[in-house]
């Protein structure tokens with residue numbers, strides 16, 4: 001048996017942002033809390049302006065909270081909650097990438113649940129109350145938080161990134177408009193694209209994989225391999241952007257059900273302790289974790305190599321599987337992802353603590369090899 005969580009409704013395509021106001025109206029909203037970051041809120045003619053135009057046309061009033069930071073903090077959630085409550089909002093409208101969506105989900109949880117988000121709700125299906133309606137307008141091809149039940153936040157006191165996984169978190173409406181992704185800087189495109197690749201690869205080899213998630217992960221890996229370089233090289237390449245948006249959506253649906261693995265479990269520690277961008281942390285760890293995972297399913301890794309454009313003709317399954325690791329490294333290198341944890345300023349003395357916390361992270365339990373603390377430390381060392 002397997003369960004399968006799906007997004008409620010996702011609008012996909014060039015110009016899809018125009019449906020935002022109408023969908024908020026259909027949900028019965030009177031006043032929306034827009035959750036975003038300062039860069040987007042100040043960008044003239046950008047995604048926030050496009051959304052507010054659509055809201056105004058549909059007669060929905062709104063207030064903007066633009067304090068979302070990368071690796072969104074519990075403090076961001078509380079500040080957004082204050083704006084939500086003081087303005088009697090009845091809908092949460094997130095605009096941005098994963099940080100905005102996760103912060104918006106956090107605000108929805110905090111508005112409807114007593115107690116501390118980390119102490120009381122970190123974990124799987126811990127939420128007991130219905131959240132306010134969430135509409136997520138997505139502007140990056142990466143986290144897929146606009147369609148998932150995952151809410152990843154940072155506990156600022158403990159410097160820990162934690163996950164609240166619940167079907168109640170899933171936005172009621174999500175919008176993926178590739179035109180909102182055009183012109184995103186190369187570094188951000190590269191990091192978010194590698195996050196999407198990590199979702200697809202981890203979901204494909206996960207202990208929770210099933211035929212539906214395999215189909216999604218396979219198509220996502222293929223699309224990313226064929227389009228990420230082009231999207232990084234020229235941000236205005238709308239075709240590459242659209243293919244990356246489709247890949248991100250597919251990979252998101254895959255991991256929303258199959259789960260992830262040690263890459264995310266370990267990357268969360270780098271995000272919590274060093275505030276390293278999520279996609280970059282994943283990209284650096286991905287080849288090292290998958291090298292460790294390879295013996296769990298050489299056939300799937302050989303398939304990944306093929307999907308990523310490697311020629312595996314005449315090779316044994318095991319030799320072809322190795323080519324997947326090389327293909328991931330080549331992609332990272334081509335799009336200028338830092339190659340080591342050392343380059344990111346990580347300190348070796350933190351490996352032990354991070355390894356312990358990684359094994360407690362909710363994503364660790366679906367990794368295809370259930371290892372020990374020494375294994376995680378060794379992976380950190382090889383990525384160093």
Ligand SMILES: [Fe+2]
Nearest residue numbers: 143195199278
């Ligand atoms: Fe991720």
